[in-house]
Amino acid sequence: METRQRHRERVLLGKVPWLLAAPALLALLFLILPLLGLLIRAPWPDAWQVITDDQAVQALRLSLITATVSMLIAMVLGVPLAWLLARSGLPGLGVLRALITVPLVLPPVVGGVALFTILGRSGLLGRPLFELTGFAFPFTPYAVVLAQVFVALPYLVLSVEGALRTADSRYEEAAATLGARPMTVFSRVTLPLIGPGVAAGAVLAWARALGEFGATITFAGNFPGTTRTMPLEVYLALETDPGAALMLSVLLLAVSVLVLVLLRDRWVNRW
Amino acid sequence: MRARLLRRLFAALTATVLLLGCGAQPKSSVPPAGAGQPATGVIVVLAAASLTEAFQRIGAAFQTSHPGTKINFSFGSSATLAAQIIQGAPADVFAAANEPTMKTVTDHGLAPAAQIFATNTLQIAVPAGNPGGVSGLHDFADASKRIALCAEQVPCGQAAQTIFERAGISPRPDTLESDVKAALQKVRLNEVDAALVYRTDVIAAGADVEGIDFDESATAVNRYPICAVSDSANPLTARAFVDYVVGPDGQAVLSKAGFGSP
Structure with a gap:
């Protein structure tokens, strides 16, 4: 199965017109060369010292935990929203879809300030919460997750919505005709149908959450152990030790590539 | 090749x-x-x-x-x-x-x-009206107060570190900002009770921020x-x-x- 697919790909590749191949190659180089630059310039002799540093380990741990939690929240909230956009046929969906893409074009730092206005200690919802309970989101790991969900959710919604739009809705109609309730149709027919789309969206959301910087440093602050994720650690290291910053970037890169490869093999390919 | x-x-x-x-x-x-x-x-x-x-x-x-x-x-x-x-x-x-x-x-x-x-010297910056009731450098050791400091990697953080060492105070910050304007921003938005920033930043921030002087500021002159x-x-x-x-x-x-x- 796999070899046949490879064979087919190779045959196709032989026919790729150079008008497509040249820009494709350029795009590939443009994406890969900077990563290569990281690898070449990273101070490898210091590698062990940098990546076993307590602060680095702490930041990596926080990054992995928060990005994973953010991805799960994005899935729980985002898949239903995507379904609403693609299937509900409610009026005003075009406007809604445009609103959802706003966090994509918003500079993340602005996103952080926007989160303050709602969920900060003096924010619209944050103030009553703070006055009632004494709890405020900023400078806690919850704020890191909130910032990450804010920037990552649109990626998941858009990719799941795309999958829903291209999925054949006749299966769902057939199930409904046969008497399945809407929720049963969703969980037994729709969800398996768009599985790869959900998986791809989740991976995108996870990756975006892992790399989140601007909204996090603004809304969650920067404190080791509670809010200093890997990107913040790298940024701070750049201030004093650019070599360590490069090495930390390589570490983050390696861990994320490893996770993505594992996910791909164990999860995405199942569909 | x-x-x-x-x-x-x-x-x-x-x-x-x-x-x-x-x-x-x-x-x-x-x-x-x-x-x-x-x-x-x-x-x-x-x-x-x-x-x-x-x-x-x-x-x-x-x-x-x-x-x-x-x-x-x-x-x-x-x-x-x-x-x-x-x-x-x-x-x-x-x-x-x-x-x-x-x-x-x-x-x-x-x-x-x-x-x-x-x-330039450092000054304590608090939001207008001083909601946290901050009166001096000792409040920076109070865990119940929300505190922003500069990270020690940047100049305002180094100056703050010198001051706390001379004053014998162990600060309990909630966030270590990567530059002084970021620390001030948290004060301006009333998300922290106090931050240690440059005197000039307090003046530049206008009515949103109040400055509180402290004796030890002369020990760290940038x-x-x-x-x-x-x-x-x-x-x-x-x-x-x-x-x-x-x-x-x-x-x-x-x-x-x-x-x-x-």
Whole structure:
């Protein structure tokens, strides 16, 4: 199965017109060369010292935990929203879809300030919460997750919505005709149908959450152990030790590539 | 084969990192700008975040008194700006918030040290109305108060560390910001009860922020160096701007903004 697919790909590749191949190659180089630059310039002799540093380990741990939690929240909230956009046929969906893409074009730092206005200690919802309970989101790991969900959710919604739009809705109609309730149709027919789309969206959301910087440093602050994720650690290291910053970037890169490869093999390919 | 080619390409790229430095000369040896050739054209000034308001004012005055000149400012953490210059970012003038940061740039260069043009001390900044009831430096050790400090990697963080050491206080910050404006922003938004920022930042923030003095501030005085970057594309205007900053007009603006004179 796999070899046949490879064979087919190779045959196709032989026919790729150079008008497509040249820009494709350029795009590939443009994406890969900077990563290569990281690898070449990273101070490898210091590698062990940098990546076993307590602060680095702490930041990596926080990054992995928060990005994973953010991805799960994005899935729980985002898949239903995507379904609403693609299937509900409610009026005003075009406007809604445009609103959802706003966090994509918003500079993340602005996103952080926007989160303050709602969920900060003096924010619209944050103030009553703070006055009632004494709890405020900023400078806690919850704020890191909130910032990450804010920037990552649109990626998941858009990719799941795309999958829903291209999925054949006749299966769902057939199930409904046969008497399945809407929720049963969703969980037994729709969800398996768009599985790869959900998986791809989740991976995108996870990756975006892992790399989140601007909204996090603004809304969650920067404190080791509670809010200093890997990107913040790298940024701070750049201030004093650019070599360590490069090495930390390589570490983050390696861990994320490893996770993505594992996910791909164990999860995405199942569909 | 291809890998070797790539490696060579990268070696060539890294070899082109330029040697840069600061060429600020003693005040007396430089004729006042305008005496010889008039300063003209565009210069890029990289300056510490804490200089934002003062330098924008000085820049506007300089452009008025030197017609035909245009100054493009880039404000940020001194360390970030220094790294940009070392990496070859186009810059004509560099003004840092402390001497060690400037040294990282001059160490790459040919010319002697830069010129000190201002000093700054720290002050406690609290949101308008002081909702956290902060009265002094000791409140920074109170875990129930929300505190923002600068990270020790940046100048305002180093100054804060010195102050807390001298005062014998172990601060309990909730966040360590990567530059002083970020720390001030948290105060402005009333998300922290107090932050330790430069006196000048408190003045620049206006009515949103109140300043509280403390005795130990004199133990950490930041000295601001400025220099014309030696491979400046427009050295004449760069030098004229440096002279303007250290001259009476520049000093008047800086003093109004809360800076001390060198």
